[in-house]
Amino acid sequence: xxxxxxxAFFSDLAIETPLGHNVLCNQAENLREIWNNRDEHGERIxxxxxxxxxxxxxxxxxxxxxxxxxxxxxxxxxGKYWKYFGVEVYVLFKVIVAxxxxxxxxxxxxxxxFGFNAVGWWCWWMIGETVLYISTLIFCSDVFSQPHSIxxxxxxxxxxxxxxxFDFATIYLIAGxxxxxxxxxxxxxxxxxxxxxxxxxxxxxxxxxxxDAGKRLLILHSLVFLIFGVVFINFYIxxxxxxxxxxxx
Numbered sequence: 001x002x003x004x005x006x007x008a009f010f011s012d013l014a015i016e017t018p019l020g021h022n023v024l025c026n027q028a029e030n031l032r033e034i035w036n037n038r039d040e041h042g043e044r045i046x047x048x049x050x051x052x053x054x055x056x057x058x059x060x061x062x063x064x065x066x067x068x069x070x071x072x073x074x075x076x077x078x079g080k081y082w083k084y085f086g087v088e089v090y091v092l093f094k095v096i097v098a099x100x101x102x103x104x105x106x107x108x109x110x111x112x113x114f115g116f117n118a119v120g121w122w123c124w125w126m127i128g129e130t131v132l133y134i135s136t137l138i139f140c141s142d143v144f145s146q147p148h149s150i151x152x153x154x155x156x157x158x159x160x161x162x163x164x165x166f167d168f169a170t171i172y173l174i175a176g177x178x179x180x181x182x183x184x185x186x187x188x189x190x191x192x193x194x195x196x197x198x199x200x201x202x203x204x205x206x207x208x209x210x211x212d213a214g215k216r217l218l219i220l221h222s223l224v225f226l227i228f229g230v231v232f233i234n235f236y237i238x239x240x241x242x243x244x245x246x247x248x249x
Contacts, residue, residue: 010081019080023073024064030143031060045143052139059136060143066129084152091159094126098166102188107170120174123167130160131224138227161199161228168221169195177214180207199225 034056039045063069075086111118169191172178178185194207
């Protein structure tokens, strides 16, 4: 069974290959390099300044507050490829939890944190963590090493896209800000439908927001998916094109 698992998930890769660094220490080193604008060999790493530089510092520092970095740290103790596997497990975990919240109507919980729905807090945390991580990959690409596979990253981002839409659907239901023909939307499927339709800016108009809070939420929703639809996809398409170009030279 162990051999089947290994062959299925890792092919013939040497999964015993050590990571070669501590994830937390490496993240601190990335922050130091951005601060000094020099890599470990003293070479200039970018021409970032002003807003771009501040954004890079903020994004790299923010990773210490996410659950994802601890997943990479723990799995990284077992080796390089185990770290990659851990990231995939964590992304799938986020998608599954987001789906279960909607399917089992956990958003109806009466538990609160600081007066706000506890499940809502979880969804906002997942949204924030995902957006920060994706933004870090884009705006701090000069510092981070090349990914194991660009196509793998695109698959993971697609799963993040699904997770984010599920999380926003949950928040719409908690906020009670959706309506269909003057009737409030209370079904998870309707909220999921509205979330996905809004994320690709179709907007059929059958389900709408009718509160000021809902309008603010929809604006934020649109801004989040602007990162996915415009910035991130274009970024990785250009990366794939560069890989093909390099392979033919």
